[in-house]
Amino acid sequence: MAQNEVLLRVEGLSVAYGHINALKNVSLEVHRGEIVVLIGANGAGKTTLLETSLGINTPNSGDITFKNKSISGVPADRNVRAGLCLVPEGRGVFASMSVLDNLLLGAHHNMKNVGKNLKRVYQWFPRLEERKNQVSRTLSGGERQMLAIARALMSAPELIMVDEPSLGLAPIIVNDIFEILVHLNQEGYTILLSEQNAYKSLKCAHRGYVLETGKVTLSGTAGELLNDPGVREAYIGA
Amino acid sequence: MQTFIAQVINGLSLGSIYVLLATGFNLLLLVAMIIHFAYPQVVVFSMYIAWVVLRYTGNSIVLAVLAAILSSVLLNLISAPLFQQVMKNREEVDINTTMVLSLGIGMIITDVLSHGFNKGLPIAFPSKLIGETPILRVGLISLQGGQVASLAVGVLAVSGIFLLLYKTRPGRAFRAIAEDPNGARLVGIPLLRTGFESYALSGVLGGLIAVLLAMLLGYSSPGLGEQVAHKVLAVSIIAGLGNLVGGLVVGLALGILEALVQGYISGSWSNAIAFVVMLLVMLFKPRGLFGIKL
Numbered sequence: 001m002a003q004n005e006v007l008l009r010v011e012g013l014s015v016a017y018g019h020i021n022a023l024k025n026v027s028l029e030v031h032r033g034e035i036v037v038l039i040g041a042n043g044a045g046k047t048t049l050l051e052t053s054l055g056i057n058t059p060n061s062g063d064i065t066f067k068n069k070s071i072s073g074v075p076a077d078r079n080v081r082a083g084l085c086l087v088p089e090g091r092g093v094f095a096s097m098s099v100l101d102n103l104l105l106g107a108h109h110n111m112k113n114v115g116k117n118l119k120r121v122y123q124w125f126p127r128l129e130e131r132k133n134q135v136s137r138t139l140s141g142g143e144r145q146m147l148a149i150a151r152a153l154m155s156a157p158e159l160i161m162v163d164e165p166s167l168g169l170a171p172i173i174v175n176d177i178f179e180i181l182v183h184l185n186q187e188g189y190t191i192l193l194s195e196q197n198a199y200k201s202l203k204c205a206h207r208g209y210v211l212e213t214g215k216v217t218l219s220g221t222a223g224e225l226l227n228d229p230g231v232r233e234a235y236i237g238a
Numbered sequence: 239m240q241t242f243i244a245q246v247i248n249g250l251s252l253g254s255i256y257v258l259l260a261t262g263f264n265l266l267l268l269v270a271m272i273i274h275f276a277y278p279q280v281v282v283f284s285m286y287i288a289w290v291v292l293r294y295t296g297n298s299i300v301l302a303v304l305a306a307i308l309s310s311v312l313l314n315l316i317s318a319p320l321f322q323q324v325m326k327n328r329e330e331v332d333i334n335t336t337m338v339l340s341l342g343i344g345m346i347i348t349d350v351l352s353h354g355f356n357k358g359l360p361i362a363f364p365s366k367l368i369g370e371t372p373i374l375r376v377g378l379i380s381l382q383g384g385q386v387a388s389l390a391v392g393v394l395a396v397s398g399i400f401l402l403l404y405k406t407r408p409g410r411a412f413r414a415i416a417e418d419p420n421g422a423r424l425v426g427i428p429l430l431r432t433g434f435e436s437y438a439l440s441g442v443l444g445g446l447i448a449v450l451l452a453m454l455l456g457y458s459s460p461g462l463g464e465q466v467a468h469k470v471l472a473v474s475i476i477a478g479l480g481n482l483v484g485g486l487v488v489g490l491a492l493g494i495l496e497a498l499v500q501g502y503i504s505g506s507w508s509n510a511i512a513f514v515v516m517l518l519v520m521l522f523k524p525r526g527l528f529g530i531k532l
Contacts, residue, residue, distance in 0.1 A: 075428065076426055096417055097417065101413075108410075151425070
């Protein structure tokens with residue numbers, strides 16, 4: 001695997017909401033072809049890190065580079081155009097819109113290849129094709145998560161950031177979702193994942209970072225983290 | 239019976255103008271996330287522009303329509319950065335501030351109209367635009383060109399907007415922002431630019447409304463915008479803020495109700511009755527008859 005090229009680099013990133021420091025001097029790297037997982041409890045700063053990388057928040061200090069270009073302060077729509085995308089926490093599916101409309105929203109900046117991409121996405125998620133004219137509100141939680149991932153794929157991304165995909169889903173469905181992510185990774189997509197479910201996510205990731213109250217406290221290969229006593233105690237419960 | 243039919247026809251044509259106004263107002267509310275009270279004032283300003291163009295071009299209706307659309311689009315696009323700047327400074331959508339800003343814009347427009355045109359006196363539109371002789375007359379029932387036009391353009395414009403909303407790329411982005419602005423941003427929809435597009439669209443709509451109002455009323459005055467603004471607000475609130483389908487039904491219904499009041503009681507009561515209806519709806523259905531869609 002060509003894991004040398006750094007696709008996303010976060011260096012010394014600090015983000016504050018008012019007086020609350022959500023991220024303090026966070027650095028991480030995602031190489032092309034990897035699945036990297038951010039492990040952390042609620043409020044550790046995972047969502048802030050992903051949203052700031054996408055261009056939703058402005059960093060107080062530090063730098064974010066994507067494909068060797070600084071993207072700090074670049075608005076989200078331009079980053080999406082450049083190949084970055086986010087599958088939001090809680091899916092972020094537009095409930096009153098049809099499945100197809102949701103997919104087309106993902107292609108907002110990539111309408112040229114929309115037919116080809118739709119076909120590909122339907123191959124991966126046949127159920128979405130069956131339900132393309134259904135209002136998304138009628139989908140199950142797992143189907144919504146698939147729709148959110150499929151929508152991200154419609155933008156032809158190079159890096160897919162997935163925020164807590166397992167949140168609120170039944171364990172069997174969570175397995176399906178992780179399987180899909182691994183499959184997408186094998187197809188060539190680079191994935192940055194945030195998860196509270198450390199065991200399952202580390203099982204499918206290459207590397208991981210542990211985020212605690214806005215700071216990276218530990219990082220390593222997935223195997224190292226799985227065997228780390230601290231991680232096992234705090235996040236796996238073994 | 240004849241009075242009834244005549245007043246229903248009047249009401250439908252007046253109502254379709256309310257529908258168009260409520261649609262433009264709701265688009266701005268849903269996509270640009272502003273409460274644009276002064277939208278009807280923008281429309282009335284465009285009526286004045288159409289009037290000026292009619293005078294100086296020997297009553298060229300085509301040019302008047304174009305000028306009305308242009309002026310309303312321009313006014314909207316000029317005010318857009320003002321609204322957006324307020325939102326940017328506060329880093330959030332602040333509907334209350336936009337409301338006050340819009341009221342201010344409305345007052346400025348009203349003042350400009352009362353000082354800059356026709357010494358502040360009401361203006362009358364030429365009969366070539368209004369159409370002097372009715373197209374059809376049966377007893378008390380007469381059908382004026384302006385009435386037919388406002389209904390026809392109303393139907394066309396509203397279907398056009400629904401087509402745009404449900405079948406096109408910008409329409410999809412509009413609906414996404416209307417449902418969940420933050421979610422739309424996460425998907426990569428640029429909020430400000432898409433909002434800007436909605437200013438332009440409601441501007442085009444505003445220009446059309448200006449011409450239709452001129453045809454239907456035959457006159458305009460600096461105070462007209464404010465009167466109409468109250469009605470549009472009533473329609474939107476009765477229907478449920480941001481509810482396009484609701485605006486369609488309630489706009490027509492209010493137009494008919496008003497015309498009936500005019501025909502059977504007195505025109506001067508029509509305003510009060512619109513607001514009595516609004517207060518009753520607020521009392522029993524605080525989210526409007528069709529529900530708030532924000």
